[in-house]
Amino acid sequence: MFSSFINGGIAVLAYASLATAISSSAGRTVNVDGTFYYVPATAVSSLGVSWNELKVATSSGDDLIPMTVMSGDFSTFDASTLNSAIANFTAEDDVFSRGFLQAVYLISTTPSELHANLTDTLSTYGNKLFMVSATSNSSVSTTDCTVAIPNGPYFVSAYTGSIYQAFRLYSDFEGAFTEGTIGAEEGNYSTLSASIPGVQSPTIGVPSRLYYTKTKSQPLAGVRVGIKDIYDVAGTKRGCGSRAYYDLYPEANKTALAVQRIIDAGGIIVGKMKTSQFANGEAATADWVDYHSPFNPRGEGYSDPSSSSSGPGAGIGAYQWLDLALGSDTGGSVRNPAQVNGCYGNRPTHDLVALTNVMPLSPLMDTAGFLTRDADIWKAAGEILYTSNLTTFTSFPKTLYTTGFPVNASTEAEGVLLDFLVKLEGFLNTTSSVLDYDTMWSTSAQANSTSAPDLSSLLALTYPTLITKQQWELLGAPFLADYAAANDGRTPFIDPVPEFRWGYGKSKNTTLEDGIQNKTIFKDWWNESVMPKNAETCSENLLLYPGTLATPNYRNVYLDPPSLPAGWGVYNIAIFAGVPDMVVPVGQAPYNSTISNHIEYLPVAVDIIAAPGCDAVIFELASQLQAAGITRAPKAGSTMYRRDVGGRLE
Numbered sequence: 001m002f003s004s005f006i007n008g009g010i011a012v013l014a015y016a017s018l019a020t021a022i023s024s025s026a027g028r029t030v031n032v033d034g035t036f037y038y039v040p041a042t043a044v045s046s047l048g049v050s051w052n053e054l055k056v057a058t059s060s061g062d063d064l065i066p067m068t069v070m071s072g073d074f075s076t077f078d079a080s081t082l083n084s085a086i087a088n089f090t091a092e093d094d095v096f097s098r099g100f101l102q103a104v105y106l107i108s109t110t111p112s113e114l115h116a117n118l119t120d121t122l123s124t125y126g127n128k129l130f131m132v133s134a135t136s137n138s139s140v141s142t143t144d145c146t147v148a149i150p151n152g153p154y155f156v157s158a159y160t161g162s163i164y165q166a167f168r169l170y171s172d173f174e175g176a177f178t179e180g181t182i183g184a185e186e187g188n189y190s191t192l193s194a195s196i197p198g199v200q201s202p203t204i205g206v207p208s209r210l211y212y213t214k215t216k217s218q219p220l221a222g223v224r225v226g227i228k229d230i231y232d233v234a235g236t237k238r239g240c241g242s243r244a245y246y247d248l249y250p251e252a253n254k255t256a257l258a259v260q261r262i263i264d265a266g267g268i269i270v271g272k273m274k275t276s277q278f279a280n281g282e283a284a285t286a287d288w289v290d291y292h293s294p295f296n297p298r299g300e301g302y303s304d305p306s307s308s309s310s311g312p313g314a315g316i317g318a319y320q321w322l323d324l325a326l327g328s329d330t331g332g333s334v335r336n337p338a339q340v341n342g343c344y345g346n347r348p349t350h351d352l353v354a355l356t357n358v359m360p361l362s363p364l365m366d367t368a369g370f371l372t373r374d375a376d377i378w379k380a381a382g383e384i385l386y387t388s389n390l391t392t393f394t395s396f397p398k399t400l401y402t403t404g405f406p407v408n409a410s411t412e413a414e415g416v417l418l419d420f421l422v423k424l425e426g427f428l429n430t431t432s433s434v435l436d437y438d439t440m441w442s443t444s445a446q447a448n449s450t451s452a453p454d455l456s457s458l459l460a461l462t463y464p465t466l467i468t469k470q471q472w473e474l475l476g477a478p479f480l481a482d483y484a485a486a487n488d489g490r491t492p493f494i495d496p497v498p499e500f501r502w503g504y505g506k507s508k509n510t511t512l513e514d515g516i517q518n519k520t521i522f523k524d525w526w527n528e529s530v531m532p533k534n535a536e537t538c539s540e541n542l543l544l545y546p547g548t549l550a551t552p553n554y555r556n557v558y559l560d561p562p563s564l565p566a567g568w569g570v571y572n573i574a575i576f577a578g579v580p581d582m583v584v585p586v587g588q589a590p591y592n593s594t595i596s597n598h599i600e601y602l603p604v605a606v607d608i609i610a611a612p613g614c615d616a617v618i619f620e621l622a623s624q625l626q627a628a629g630i631t632r633a634p635k636a637g638s639t640m641y642r643r644d645v646g647g648r649l650e
């Protein structure tokens with residue numbers, strides 16, 4: 001073993017005495033070269049190296065040594081191999097940093113010849129201790145660790161030789177999360193105990209990306225996932241956007257099936273994310289009373305993030321360290337946040353996955369969908385969540401319809417939208433045409449038999465009827481009863497929107513049966529007459545509509561009191577027909593912000609609708625469009641794409 005004595009940068013900020021069982025079980029927070037890390041209580045492996053050998057790499061007063069594991073087939077390991085490994089780790093991972101080179105542990109699958117020029121190079125990185133696994137069969141071999149561990153940054157205890165994973169800590173400065181989570185015993189999770197400076201927001205911990213390798217059975221290995229706080233995650237509380245609800249009920253004892261499928265596929269659950277109250281539509285300033293609405297990171301950062309998957313939308317739009325979020329869509333709750341926060345987002349075919357251990361809004365329309373910046377992660381996540389309920393297909397539909405598209409571009413946003421349409425037509429080798437489903441309805445036998453001359457007469461009251469009656473019965477009434485029983489007959493505070501909607505649900509103005517009947521009439525008509533299934537292409541056609549056109553919707557606006565979410569629009573098609581409606585970000589466009597008094601950029605997105613069960617067609621299309629460069633995976637932050645020197649978006 002050889003070592004050098006450069007002053008590395010480790011300082012322990014806060015950790016309690018090892019003698020107290022409670023604080024050691026919650027892990028520790030450590031600072032390496034100015035960046036905060038969480039060190040879990042449970043070790044993943046151990047080195048059989050003594051204190052005398054390890055102490056050279058410690059900093060005064062601390063036993064935790066930042067250490068990098070480098071494993072591979074290294075017949076020779078010299079300065080250039082070391083530099084190459086460091087460059088690779090830095091490019092692939094946000095948790096690794098040079099501070100972790102304080103100790104290096106080399107594991108080679110073949111006997112490794114260590115070159116003399118390593119010593120000087122290691123010392124330039126501040127290395128104090130270089131260890132080689134015994135299986136590396138090297139002249140400086142020391143020890144094997146007890147359990148094989150992959151590449152990446154770790155912490156090793158100089159006292160015990162225990163090796164711990166490193167979680168980088170991030171401040172949730174956009175307020176997208178309710179709390180950070182960390183895996184605990186036997187499939188349970190617990191609230192992350194760490195806290196770092198930030199704007200009164202939770203701290204989220206993410207493990208090194210280097211620990212994980214995606215495989216066929218683990219296509220989401222290492223993918224960092226946030227979960228909308230209406231899904232149960234065993235060991236943590238579910239708040240559903242209500243302080244009273246969070247306080248009243250205990251930690252969940254089961255993980256929702258939808259979340260479990262993500263975990264089984266290798267996804268890392270890093271936190272619970274904000275929902276508007278009980279997943280009802282709420283506007284930032286007017287309606288969010290119990291909690292503050294998350295911040296939409298796009299533009300100057302003061303556009304409404306939309307709802308109800310507000311946390312998932314804002315978090316995916318804001319944080320490059322977050323890969324995927326699980327939201328839910330009853331009436332637009334994945335699609336709208338995906339559009340305005342600049343990411344992919346899907347409302348799937350209804351009933352593709354059972355929503356057990358999930359808060360209900362309207363089980364007749366509730367769906368579980370994803371938000372993400374990457375079409376390939378989107379597709380992989382869809383495949384593991386909806387599994388065999390996704391219908392297979394052999395080619396893309398050739399019939400492409402649009403509705404609501406501008407004829408000519410009168411704004412830059414419309415130009416982005418029309419440019420995408422032209423490229424999509426080229427990709428599918430087809431020409432789009434306008435679908436006038438309103439006229440198709442008015443001339444249908446169903447319009448005649450229901451005495452509903454237009455779709456608005458049939459459906460304007462359907463959505464409010466279904467959600468208010470179902471949520472009042474399944475959630476509102478039992479919650480109020482449970483709360484009263486636990487609080488001497490008291491009523492909990494309810495935000496204005498759910499309060500108003502539950503009031504309508506209790507009224508006798510419409511009936512659930514009437515709503516179900518109208519929904520069924522529309523569903524049957526749409527799926528038979530407008531968008532039938534096709535053996536080869538799954539869906540006979542695809543329908544596109546503009547999702548968002550870079551229009552600011554400032555959050556500092558006082559709105560009217562709540563009203564019924566009544567009406568008819570293109571966004572209702574998927575809700576009533578039970579078909580997929582998926583948001584694809586296609587670009588960004590400028591606006592002159594009245595807040596920053598500067599030109600800023602907001603997302604441009606398109607929605608794509610297909611026949612029931614044909615979600616896989618759109619997942620595949622989105623993936624291929626991204627691979628072909630027709631769309632680009634957006635970046636997190638104020639702008640989705642950066643302009644290169646030629647003015648093109650990258």
Ligand SMILES: *[C@@H]1O[C@H](CO)[C@@H](O)[C@H](O)[C@H]1NC(C)=O
Nearest residue numbers: 078079080115116117118121
């Ligand atoms: C270290 O030595 C090896 C073998 O001679 C050589 O290939 C490599 O370029 C050297 N690297 C450095 C950084 O000097």
Ligand SMILES: *[C@@H]1O[C@H](CO)[C@@H](O)[C@H](O)[C@H]1NC(C)=O
Nearest residue numbers: 072081082084085086087088
């Ligand atoms: C770094 O990555 C490159 C490209 O994948 C690879 O060729 C090289 O072997 C890697 N370096 C090390 C030390 O693993």
Ligand SMILES: *[C@@H]1O[C@H](CO)[C@@H](O)[C@H](O)[C@H]1NC(C)=O
Nearest residue numbers: 110111112113135136137138
């Ligand atoms: C270690 O490698 C050398 C050659 O590099 C070989 O002669 C020796 O048998 C190996 N020892 C073990 C234990 O594998």
Ligand SMILES: *[C@@H]1O[C@H](CO)[C@@H](O)[C@H](O)[C@H]1NC(C)=O
Nearest residue numbers: 185186188234235251252253
């Ligand atoms: C999991 O969490 C629940 C709820 O906090 C708790 O009752 C249970 O004991 C935990 N199970 C394990 C194995 O830690």
Ligand SMILES: *[C@@H]1O[C@H](CO)[C@@H](O)[C@H](O)[C@H]1NC(C)=O
Nearest residue numbers: 232249250251252253254357
């Ligand atoms: C798990 O939680 C549910 C819902 O709160 C409860 O009905 C059930 O009794 C709990 N089961 C156990 C084993 O604690």
Ligand SMILES: *[C@@H]1O[C@H](CO)[C@@H](O)[C@H](O)[C@H]1NC(C)=O
Nearest residue numbers: 351352353354386387388389
């Ligand atoms: C497929 O959907 C049905 C409901 O339509 C559900 O009962 C079933 O569990 C789903 N299959 C899988 C593998 O999730």
Ligand SMILES: *[C@@H]1O[C@H](CO)[C@@H](O)[C@H](O)[C@H]1NC(C)=O
Nearest residue numbers: 405406407408409410411418
């Ligand atoms: C759209 O542009 C075309 C070609 O530039 C022009 O002929 C047509 O009149 C325009 N239509 C409208 C509605 O502006």
Ligand SMILES: *[C@@H]1O[C@H](CO)[C@@H](O)[C@H](O)[C@H]1NC(C)=O
Nearest residue numbers: 398425426427428429430431
């Ligand atoms: C596109 O469609 C046209 C007309 O059907 C056909 O002639 C042409 O070969 C197609 N091109 C490709 C690339 O599929």
Ligand SMILES: *[C@@H]1O[C@H](CO)[C@@H](O)[C@H](O)[C@H]1NC(C)=O
Nearest residue numbers: 442443444445446447448449
């Ligand atoms: C409407 O229904 C009536 C009676 O059911 C029928 O006589 C009439 O032809 C229908 N009109 C259309 C346009 O289908």
Ligand SMILES: *[C@@H]1O[C@H](CO)[C@@H](O)[C@H](O)[C@H]1NC(C)=O
Nearest residue numbers: 450452458461462465515518
């Ligand atoms: C159902 O449709 C009829 C028209 O056929 C309409 O009068 C009624 O308001 C609708 N009710 C609901 C709940 O959608």
Ligand SMILES: *[C@@H]1O[C@H](CO)[C@@H](O)[C@H](O)[C@H]1NC(C)=O
Nearest residue numbers: 503504505507508509510564
């Ligand atoms: C029910 O309908 C009546 C008459 O149109 C209206 O005055 C009342 O406000 C409605 N009730 C609710 C809860 O919407």
Ligand SMILES: *[C@@H]1O[C@H](CO)[C@@H](O)[C@H](O)[C@H]1NC(C)=O
Nearest residue numbers: 591592593594596597598599
């Ligand atoms: C943006 O709006 C402000 C206020 O109306 C105006 O002063 C400014 O010139 C505008 N900037 C641009 C680039 O249009």
